[in-house]
Amino acid sequence: MDNSIVRGVFLAFVRVHVLHHAAEGRIFGLEMIEELHRHGYTLSPGTLYPIFHSMVKAGYLRSADEVVNGKLRKYYEATAKGRRLLKQVKGKIRELLDEVIGD
Ligand SMILES: [Zn+2]
Structure with a gap:
């Protein structure tokens, strides 16, 4: 199987995880x-940070810097747009779950 396809599928799952956790509260890398x-x-981090950045750029996450133990930490939180996307994605996951896993 094409490795880039496998990677693409898993990275999409990772984006859903990120969005889910960022909607529950702020997260950091x-x-x-x-x-x-x-x-x-x-x-x-070299894989995760570009995901954060692209989601910020697209307006799904917002970032805020905070100094923790003398070091700058970037926190991420879902925006209203991100929460709307998550809601849409949840519907798709439910549908996919029914189709692929069944009951
Ligand atoms: Zn999780």
Whole structure:
């Protein structure tokens, strides 16, 4: 199987995870990498940060800097647009779940 296709599918799942957690409360990179690891995804900051940035650029997340233990940390939170997208995506996930997994 084409590796780029596998990667594309998994990265889409990662975006959904990010949006879900960013809608529940603000998140930051390392925390999200650990959370995704818990779900079986191994991501480097070099993969996750461009995802954050593209989602900020598209208006789904907003970022805010905060100094934590003397270091600048970037927090991300879902915008109203991001929450609307999540709602749409949830409908698609439900539909997909019925189709692919069944009941
Ligand atoms: Zn999660």
